[in-house]
Amino acid sequence: MAGSPMMSDSRAGLAASKGEGHRFALVSLTSLFFMWGFITCLNDILIPHLKAVFSLSYTEAMLIQFCFFGAYFLVSIPAGKMVKKLGYQKGIVTGLLIASAGCALFYPAADQAIYSLFLAALFVLASGITVLQVAANPYVNALGSAETASSRLNLTQAFNALGTTVAPYFGAVLILSVAAGAGSDLSHAQAEAEQVKLPYLMLSAMLAMLAVIFYQLKLPVIAEHASGDDRDMVEHLGKTSALQHRHLAMGTVAIFLYVGAEVSIGSFLVNFLGEPHIAGLEEADAAKYITYYWGGAMIGRFVGSAVMQKIAAGKVLGFNALVAGLLVTLAILSSGQIAMWSILAVGLFNSIMFPTIFSLALQKLGPHTSQGSGWLCLAIVGGAIVPLLQGVMADSLGIQVAFILPVLCYSYIVFYGVKGSYPAV
Template identity: 80%
Template structure:
């Protein structure tokens, strides 16, 4: 079913054309930015682990605070976006994310781990609002049949951000911090090195907020209209929670984000293991780009493939290969283990946007609520890495990767059957 869009005083049924092409191009900058910021956590974790002498479990509190914001903020964000519309929701998210980045300055000045966690929570709250607004917006700017393909294409730019971020973080955080080892007051100096990168991000996000407040973007009337009766009915349902494919999709988002973040969070330490790569942190950080770069390439490929092959089948195939690659990394060493775990990124690529678009299928006026539910499920990025951190402390880093394998098994189920329920 086509969505009704409105620009200025005119409304029309959306078509493949200029009505929303400009909007899609504009949105790619947002996908790039939140991918960039999220991936910087993979650099921040080993850095703060060394600065504050943290265990794996304590270091994973970084992801717990960041992705925990999705759990607390997503549903309120869905209501906010429903009320304000997608464009104003995007501007609100950018402003809050900019504030979160700015808070890294006092956190570094006081060299206090809890302040870093607080700054991350504020930053993630802004990113959550962006996710709740931007993902369904892209989904609605075109036909339902090509929604997965379209969201994969824009998410490819999200993966571009995650590919660039490790180089940025390696140069401005890990390499600078490594030079401080042995210096007097080096712990304070190592904390201070995050000031410049996050101040630059704060400024960039603030500029984007101003730009998006001035753009003329289409309004999806069907998703923002309100009725006097609070119980809006669509296909016999008064809530997105009543759609089985949405609820199962939310669990799919939970395990996918958890698996992706857990693998990314442990990559630097995994590659640093003597029997794997024996790399220094700054060197290992550069290899994270292969993991996230694979996701970028895979999304461009997936966007084209899903024009011809059903999205659910592609999702099931990728989940199977990802699980096999993690099992190989768990049970081998050296280059085989290293490249197997890095190659998982290629097959992770299409999972988030594909699950997201399949889960939002035909929700109509409940789409904003559904998007909030799916973004709430991103809390998997907080819980699963923390659980894997506990497992790594107790049973070793390599065996702990069995947790992502279990996650991919569920995604295989969702692609093959769950999305059709």
């Protein structure tokens, strides 16, 4: 009978089982968010190291971020199609294996001490991370109700920030501690370049191990995470592409600008803190201060996850972007400790931006959710373009003035949070 206690108990048991399966999946996914945060933040250590080893300009050094985040532009759409075909779990395993291979390629790059080989290894590594992003972000988004998607994604992204918080110390000890005094002599450059071998071989092994673990895990299978209501809405509006949804199209721009701003700031932190009128720190010492920047992002995501249970995600996004822009402006106009701590404090307000923009942009896409995720991950190419532009500005105008570029990025994000993130009705 429809109302029998036995059937009610059965439905309750299935719901409880489903909830436990989702919790297990979310806990498992936190390891992935940690790892790609760790790897991405290591670029901030690689930039000053390879800049010194190969005597690069700021523009040339930013090719590190250009190759890394350029992979998102080239790989995201194919990755979205692959994940749709293979499913989230197999997509995650594939991404881990590709990333592991990319880390392993650092060994021959360091052995030969050729900058272009480092860039190629970074591209392969980033291709794997791209596949992980395309698979894991919408998977987390789908493991629960749409109302708590921003909160849930912020919680898992907090572990991404934990990885970025730990990485600067790891890089400072194993990479930058030996970078001082690097010159143009080939043998000396080769010896300095080889310092990246051990860290990236360790990462390669860890990623391969995670691939084996995720292959064995029994995770919930979500074939298509669109509800019937979502499908009806999409069909009613006659949408044939994710980009026809205004909030997704504008969210794609917001992701581009946010990642560009975040990566630009992180990429220039070591050199900015080394400026005599800012803090005058040696590279290895300055790298440790990056922990405050990324540590703030970690704390902010845990706090933001709780705040967005009570306050609309768009409003929180707009507020954080406004404060971040003001802090960068203060860092441009001041010097010494004020400039130093202003730029480091930006991390706290960056915290919720990526996962919040991501989840807001995926609202009510129905069967276009996978395609929308691919476009959002493609927009991470902002991490390639904006830092390169800031590098050109730093070479011509000075490193401090060049920070005006992130300010402009945050201005758009304020608009998106306050107005652009709401789906058209």
